[in-house]
Amino acid sequence: MNMNTQQRTNTLQHSGVNEAEVSKLFRNTYSLLAMTLTFSALVAFGSMTLNLPHPGIIIMLAGFYGLLFLTTKLRNSVWGLVSTFAFTGFLGYTLGPILNMYLSLPNGGSLVTLALGMTALVFFSLSAYAILTRKDFSFLSGFIMAGFVVLLCAVVASFFIQISGLQMAISAGFVLFSSAVILYQTSAIIHGGEDNYIMATITLFVSIYNLFLSLLQLLGIFGGDD
Structure with missing residues (x-):
């Protein structure tokens, strides 16, 4: 009896520690x-105000993957926050010039x-669903990997061939992909699949960024933006 009581006590204590770690x-x-979204918005506003040009696809990819690699390497140190x-x-x-382009439209x-509102609604709805139901969405890992490969191929193809509706399909694909990543990452935090808040933040930030741009592009297409 004492043995069973001790086991239950240890289980409750372990559960309490896990819950505390997850909450933290x-x-x-x-x-x-929240801080990085605010900072990014301020930088985007500055980029828009100064009417800075877009750096181009090559510099953007180099900056994106270079800084992502650096952040991954520094994720366990204070320099990871700087990165x-x-x-x-x-x-x-990079978002500033894109927003200026859309704002130049009559209904920009x-x-x-609308894209901002939809992005916030999707993110908070998916996050709340994953948190409240505590469902394990680790099964989405295969879909996310396959989706990344398909979208990457589609984006590369769009530079060389012009197919009617391809851009719309890519944007719709990124909406689904980003939504799946939000569910997966939130679930990973809950179930112990992610233990580094810097990497969790980066994953969610990029998902929100891609979700916003994809929704904006879809709205632009349906709103008459060619």
Whole structure:
């Protein structure tokens, strides 16, 4: 009887520690995510105000993957935070010229506002669903990997061939892909698949960034943006 009682006590204590660790990881992740989103928005606003040009696909990819690699390497040190803000700030800079392009349209302001609202709604809805149901979405890993490969091939193909509806299909694909990543990453935090708040923040940030741009592009297509 004493043995069973001790086992139950140990189980409850272990569960309590896990819950505390998960709660701390959530707090750190969402605090850092809020700060990086704010910082990125400020950089984007500055980029728009100064009317800075887009760096181009080559520089953007080099900056994206270079800073992502650096952040991954530094994720367990305080320099990882510096790299995280550099990464998200860079994406904010690249977002500025894109927003200026859409805002130059007759209904550009409405498109950007609607895309922002839809992005927030999708992110908070998916996050809340994963947190409240505590479902394990690790089964999405295969879909995410396959989706990444398919989307990468489609994006590369779009540079060389012009197919009617391809851009719309790519944008729709990124909406689904980003949504799946949000569910997967949130679930990973809950179930112990992710224990580093910097990497969790980066994953969620990129998902939100891609989700916003994809929704904006879809709204632009349906709103008459060719």
